[in-house]
Amino acid sequence: MLHSTVTPEAKRRAFRDALASGVLVRMPGAFSPLTALAIERAGFEGVYVSGNALAADLGLPDLGLTTLTEVSTRAQAIARVTGLPSLVDADTGFGEPLNAARTVQILEDAGLTGCHIEDQVNPKRCGHLDGKAVVGLPDMVRRIGAAVAARRDPGFVICARTDARGTDGLGAAIERAKALAGAGADMIFPEGLADAAEFEAVRKAVDVPLLANMSEFGKSTLLTADTLRDLGVNVVIYPVTLLRLAMGAVAEALATLDADGTQAAFVDRLQTPAETNALLGYADYADFDTALVDATVSDGTGHSRDHQKQP
Structure with a gap:
């Protein structure tokens, strides 16, 4: 009632325990607090706050037009109603490394369980569209390093997303994944992988938790939860499924x-x-x-x- 009785710290502990357990955490995208309640009622393990869905619900395309204030406000409203862990799309960290650092602290204060920060240049594009560009690896390492250094609650999960598969190929994405894990990322989100074999290749290359994006109409084959679990994936998000179905x-x-x-x-x-x-x-x-x-x-x-x- 009103707010969840589960504290943000408890949600973060539960999420980290799940990441370490080998289970698959399924996170449908919630575009409102009401949909977050429905996700919890349906028995899923987590809630995802999609940047694409949030932008669309504000009447905007997913081109990096939303602000940190808009994202954190909506994400806080979603996180407060559910006892489930909530992961939010923080785009590129909303600017330079110092901006990424502030983003993490704002999202911590908003009660989120974690966020992912990507390596695209600004203005960013949806991860499953063509015409993207990524920053140099040293720039992305600084971006993630700043986010990790700014974190006050060690339970808050910082996930590094790389879009290099779509710009430079699978090999480049794997090299980035290894470097970002070395920079302190708690989880790796390789965007736009083609199929199960590519997920398997990334899984073999890094020993931190792995996130899969099962987005309709995108670059990736829609793999089942059982397949992803067998591949060693730790988290799967369904970012815009509920919004697309509703619309x-x-x-x-x-x-x-x-x-x-x-x-x-x-x-x-x-x-x-x-x-x-x-x-x-x-x-x-x-x-x-x-x-x-x-x-x-x-x-x-x-x-x-x-x-x-x-x-």
């Missing part, structure tokens, strides 16, 4: 409403008010409010009066 339903519903003049044709597919209220924990709020106003205390005259009990 597909929105477009279909609007077309039907326009054509029919009524929503009657799709009412049976809507989430009911009871289902939404159950997801929100509406009954818990009502019980909490009732408990506050039911208490009575003496008014000092020997009589009793209604008084709100302090929580």
Whole structure:
């Protein structure tokens, strides 16, 4: 109710324990706090805050237009409602190495479990689009080094993403992955790998946790959770799946409403008010409010009066 009772520190410990356990942490992308609640209710192990989905929900393309304030504000709203670990896309760290350092501290304060920072130049592009460019490896090492040095809670996970597979090939991506792990990254996110064989090659090259991006309409073959687990992948994200599914339903519903003049044709597919209220924990709020106003205390005259009990 209101906020999750699980502290950010506890979420970070749980995430690190999961990374060390060999299990696969599945993180669907939440574009709102309500979708984060649905992800938790469905039994997934974590929540991902996608830069692509966040930008789209703000009416912007994924071209590095969102600010640190916009990202941290939305990510904090998502992280506060769920007891699950939450990983956020921090783009390029929003500037130079000093900016990356500040980004980490802002996201720590916002209650996130971790973030990933990538090696693209600004303005960045979606990782599964052509026309990208990456900074030199020494620049990216400084970017990750600054993020690691600025971290105050050692539990906060710093993931290094490399887009070098799409610009310079698999070999370059592997070399970057090894260098970034050496620079202190807790996890490696090799973006745009083609297939299982490429994930296997990266897994053999680095001994830190590995993240896979299973994004529809992208460069990577959509591998199952079982396959990724067998390959030794530690985290899988589904960044824009829920947003794309929701917007597909929105477009279909609007077309039907326009054509029919009524929503009657799709009412049976809507989430009911009871289902939404159950997801929100509406009954818990009502019980909490009732408990506050039911208490009575003496008014000092020997009589009793209604008084709100302090929580």
